[in-house]
Amino acid sequence: TSGKPSLTGDSDTVSLQSVMLVGDSGVGKTCLLVRFKDGAFLAGSFISTVGIDFRNKVLNVDGVKVKLQIWDTAGQERFRSVTHAYYRDAHALLLLYDVTNRASFDNIQAWLSEIHEYAQQDAVLMLLGNKVDSTQDRVVKREDGEKLAKEYGVPFMETSAKSGLNVDLAFTAIAKELKHRSMKLPNEPKFKLHDYVKKEVRGSGCCR
Amino acid sequence: RVDPYGFERPEDFDYMSYEEFFSRYMVVLTRRAIKWSKLLKRNNGVQKSVKVKRYIRKGIPNEHRALIWMIVSGAQANMEQNAGYYNKLLEGEKNDMLVEAIKTDMNRTFPDNVQFRKTADPCLQQTLYNVLVAYGHHNKTVGYCQVSKDIIKKTLFLFQGMNFLAGYLILITKNEEESFWLLDALIGRILPDYYSPAMMGLKTDQEVLGELVRMKVPAVAELMDRHGVMWTLVVSRWFICLFIDILPVETVLRIWDCLFYEGSKIIFRVALTLIKQHQAFILEATNFPDICDKFKQITRGTFVTECHTFMQKIFTEPGSLSMATINKLRETCRAKLVAQGSTNNI
Numbered sequence: 001t002s003g004k005p006s007l008t009g010d011s012d013t014v015s016l017q018s019v020m021l022v023g024d025s026g027v028g029k030t031c032l033l034v035r036f037k038d039g040a041f042l043a044g045s046f047i048s049t050v051g052i053d054f055r056n057k058v059l060n061v062d063g064v065k066v067k068l069q070i071w072d073t074a075g076q077e078r079f080r081s082v083t084h085a086y087y088r089d090a091h092a093l094l095l096l097y098d099v100t101n102r103a104s105f106d107n108i109q110a111w112l113s114e115i116h117e118y119a120q121q122d123a124v125l126m127l128l129g130n131k132v133d134s135t136q137d138r139v140v141k142r143e144d145g146e147k148l149a150k151e152y153g154v155p156f157m158e159t160s161a162k163s164g165l166n167v168d169l170a171f172t173a174i175a176k177e178l179k180h181r182s183m184k185l186p187n188e189p190k191f192k193l194h195d196y197v198k199k200e201v202r203g204s205g206c207c208r
Numbered sequence: 209r210v211d212p213y214g215f216e217r218p219e220d221f222d223y224m225s226y227e228e229f230f231s232r233y234m235v236v237l238t239r240r241a242i243k244w245s246k247l248l249k250r251n252n253g254v255q256k257s258v259k260v261k262r263y264i265r266k267g268i269p270n271e272h273r274a275l276i277w278m279i280v281s282g283a284q285a286n287m288e289q290n291a292g293y294y295n296k297l298l299e300g301e302k303n304d305m306l307v308e309a310i311k312t313d314m315n316r317t318f319p320d321n322v323q324f325r326k327t328a329d330p331c332l333q334q335t336l337y338n339v340l341v342a343y344g345h346h347n348k349t350v351g352y353c354q355v356s357k358d359i360i361k362k363t364l365f366l367f368q369g370m371n372f373l374a375g376y377l378i379l380i381t382k383n384e385e386e387s388f389w390l391l392d393a394l395i396g397r398i399l400p401d402y403y404s405p406a407m408m409g410l411k412t413d414q415e416v417l418g419e420l421v422r423m424k425v426p427a428v429a430e431l432m433d434r435h436g437v438m439w440t441l442v443v444s445r446w447f448i449c450l451f452i453d454i455l456p457v458e459t460v461l462r463i464w465d466c467l468f469y470e471g472s473k474i475i476f477r478v479a480l481t482l483i484k485q486h487q488a489f490i491l492e493a494t495n496f497p498d499i500c501d502k503f504k505q506i507t508r509g510t511f512v513t514e515c516h517t518f519m520q521k522i523f524t525e526p527g528s529l530s531m532a533t534i535n536k537l538r539e540t541c542r543a544k545l546v547a548q549g550s551t552n553n554i
Contacts, residue, residue: 045319
């Protein structure tokens with residue numbers, strides 16, 4: 001119901017922006033959110049998400065407070081009719097797959113068509129390949145993720161909720177994009193999400 | 209640090225006030241245990257009757273819980289009429305996708321319960337796996353029982369949330385075949401298609417609750433409307449998980465006692481009691497996230513921990529709530545949802 005993002009009365013605060021986490025069951029949506037929100041990862045302490053839930057977090061982006069309302073959804077197919085209703089209010093969506101689970105990667109196209117059907121056309125979208133800490137179990141190569149992301153023109157990065165790799169970056173990048181969109185300062189250079197992600201992203205291998 | 213069911217108590221668990229409550233509750237439990245053992249010594253002790261209903265509302269002692277749930281839900285009768293059926297399901301051919309879905313949730317079902325840890329001995333994960341695998345394949349079979357035949361004809365049938373229901377049943381019965389038949393009683397008969405692919409029963413009941421709140425606690429309904437909060441957001445887990453992980457374990461079990469005997473109406477009674485009791489508190493909310501937060505907070509604290517008083521409240525606080533009213537609301541809400549095309553999403 002909130003429509004376009006806009007400035008609130010407070011000149012250094014961007015009004016509430018809603019971000020949705022989507023992707024197959026078990027890809028790590030809740031873990032990613034908890035890592036970002038609380039900086040914690042407790043192995044084996046997460047329960048499967050039923051329905052939909054959200055947490056708020058305020059990020060400081062270049063001196064401006066951006067309030068994110070992050071929606072965590074159940075990945076299982078039958079819950080989608082419940083979560084569809086929330087797509088249209090999402091300013092951004094983080095679409096996750098699990099690099100140790102081929103099926104979750106193969107389903108990305110189905111998720112994308114769902115997003116195109118239900119979300120706002122101008123919603124910010126980013127593809128994340130999660131669980132890259134599990135190097136031995138990896139079945140989806142980084143190149144595969146990159147290729148798919150390029151095909152759909154979506155920024156991409158690999159993450160690990162366990163090690164924390166790129167988790168803050170994913171949310172910060174989204175927050176920056178949303179901030180720039182809502183403030184539109186005349187003298188500011190246009191923010192390029194793709195370039196920013198490419199520049200800031202860290203690999204899971206040697207360069208960490 | 210661990211409660212009698214194996215759940216680890218949170219770091220900030222208030223032992224003082226819990227002890228204070230429990231010492232009072234022990235008196236009730238003892239009195240009920242004596243009454244129940246007398247009742248069960250008589251023949252036909254648990255035929256449905258006004259007396260048994262009253263007894264159940266006052267709580268089934270844990271040592272009899274599995275037995276009474278089995279009898280009053282009809283699970284016992286179904287199990288006896290279909291001897292060997294459960295094992296046949298386990299021995300039969302398995303669907304890979306279903307097995308995969310079940311495995312995904314294995315480590316995510318009660319990680320805070322020591323009995324469900326991989327390292328536990330005996331480990332209830334295998335039991336849970338069996339019950340879910342059997343249940344997932346069970347509904348493909350047509351014709352073993354009237355109700356299931358009508359509701360489910362095709363496809364695999366597993367659903368996030370079911371793992372929690374099955375987990376609780378296993379903790380109480382300590383028997384996988386009984387857990388299976390109780391799960392069947394809950395999902396196949398007691399709950400109106402909450403767990404069907406389109407979740408129409410669930411969506412309907414969420415709207416029904418909304419209407420009941422409009423009738424009984426109008427200010428809260430108005431608040432929800434004003435801020436555009438959909439009921440599904442704040443209550444879907446109440447319905448899907450039947451208050452597991454929402455309310456304290458002992459309170460959930462007391463609710464389930466009534467649920468198995470009296471049916472899904474109990475869910476509305478609990479929900480309405482929570483909302484009505486905390487009306488003033490909920491109305492303090494001034495925005496969307498605030499409202500959601502209030503709905504989380506009203507499920508915590510002494511009001512819900514004191515399960516015996518709470519269960520008395522659910523039969524008085526919401527006022528009269530006839531099955532006729534609920535059925536009528538279910539009909540109109542379902543029709544509205546169908547008109548909105550909510551079945552087409554799947």
